[in-house]
Amino acid sequence: MSCRMTEERILIVDYGSQYTQLIARRIREAGVYSEIHPCTRPTDELAALNPDGVILSGGPCSVYDDYAPELDPELLRLTRDDGSPVPVLGICYGLQSMAHIAGGAVEGAERREFGRATLRIPNETRTDALLEGIPDGSTVWMSHGDHLTALPDGYTVLARTENAPIAAVRHTDRPHFGVQFHPEVVHTDYGAQLLENFALRICGCEGAWSPASFVETQVEALREQVGDQHVILGLSGGVDSSVAAALLHKAIGDQLHCIFVNNGLLRKGEWMQVQDTFRGHFNMDLRAVDASDRFLDALEGVDDPEEKRTRIGNTFIDVFTAETDALAQDLGTRPAFLAQGTLYPDVIESVSFKGPSVTIKTHHNVGGLPEELGFELLEPFRELFKDEVRAIGELLNVPSSIVNRHPFPGPGLAIRIMGEVTRERLATVRAADAIFIEELRAHDLYDEVWQALAVLLPVQTVGVMGDERTYEHVCALRAVTSVDGMTADWAHLPHDMLGHTANRIVNEVRGINRATYDITSKPPGTIEWE
CATH class of the missing domain: 3.40.50.880 (Class I glutamine amidotransferase (GATase) domain)
Known part of the structure; x- marks a missing residue:
């Protein structure tokens, strides 16, 4: 839309x-x-x-x-x-x-x-x-x-x-x-x-546009477009889909049905947190589907980043379609609309003045679902930047723990593991990521950073722990500052904070004996490693 x-x-x-x-x-x-x-x-x-x-x-x-x-x-x-x-x-x-x-x-x-x-x-x-x-x-x-x-x-x-x-x-x-x-x-x-x-x-403009005016205008537009039909939304728990859910719920209430799929690639505690927030705080119709085994089985033996995205996307479509069919049976009618939290940077990065741009990474929510699903698409934030969506989230009383949450990729932790995704590696990178985020919060730095993450590298190095030789993986930490994610600079975090974080990861996360910090800006690098 x-x-x-x-x-x-x-x-x-x-x-x-x-x-x-x-x-x-x-x-x-x-x-x-x-x-x-x-x-x-x-x-x-x-x-x-x-x-x-x-x-x-x-x-x-x-x-x-x-x-x-x-x-x-x-x-x-x-x-x-x-x-x-x-x-x-x-x-x-x-x-x-x-x-x-x-x-x-x-x-x-x-x-x-x-x-x-x-x-x-x-x-x-x-x-x-x-x-x-x-x-x-x-x-x-x-x-x-x-x-x-x-x-x-x-x-x-x-x-x-x-x-x-x-x-x-x-x-x-x-x-x-x-x-x-x-x-x-x-x-x-x-x-x-x-x-x-x-x-x-x-130009003679009055300058009356604001996030607040957007909410008022968009709520009316959504009500008019949706009418008495039903809408489904794939809820990820991130800022974009969460605020989109809040806006749609304000506009159409119980006609919105959210589907939250656990792909096994979520952050620590995210599976329960999302359910508690949207069932408790918003009282929305949320259908939570634990399909983690299905996704991880599909990723077995895959190490190419684009192939990971493709398999995750295809599996999501299969799970989402099955859940939509079940919803349609319960409602007695098929939802007419599919809502997504697509943002303006997602759209801009898909266009170049020379024509279609070279694919840097596949955006999971830009053209990610096939037309044959038979929905009319609702993308209320397609023309907004991330900070504008955050402002709208605050106006809609979305909890600050979600509104101010760092961006998280659709393929989740799968693209923060260089190489094959296994349950063991997922547990490792999830634990390292959680420690990094905990330390950013403990040092009052979380809100100063646009995005922070831990990456598990396919590299093993020699270490010494408890007077014994180790040969384990390297973890790369990455934190960037940005306005909208289209360009970014590496965050100049205090050395003592980074040292303490690295020490915790090496001591508390089995399988990691070395940590590094990524100081590459975007461009030339991207924020995520894959």
């Missing part, structure tokens, strides 16, 4: 920038709903969305590259219902594309500019709507090799930096703007102000 959550909407056209999702977040922080679309999407489809504004993202290409994505000139001619032109803001490559097609000059800079720069705003342009509230001499973040050396007809310079004489521009007649720097990143001092200026002052 994807419905318009507000009458105001700004579109971000993605040209492949690593910062594109940050643009969408900054616009939403200004109270305006935003969406990201690949630059390959036809302009008439974008026009049909009736945008109040369009932002052209940065990108890795030069406008002169053979494979560079091209800006459709019609995108600069969009009009609103009242006939007024749709405002456009080009960022970095977006600005260069606007200038290039209009006859401006884009050239390789003599000195490539990556990092902080000082923005100089002449007195005569400091009152421009785009730069309102931004002082001369503030810091901006540059990341480019090309820059503008001559403006197209009709444009004027608003600001410059030492290396970019054309750092911000506007069209003299149309509401078209561009900046060479990246206002979306935190390193640009007044970047959020600039994007707010564009959304509110230039």
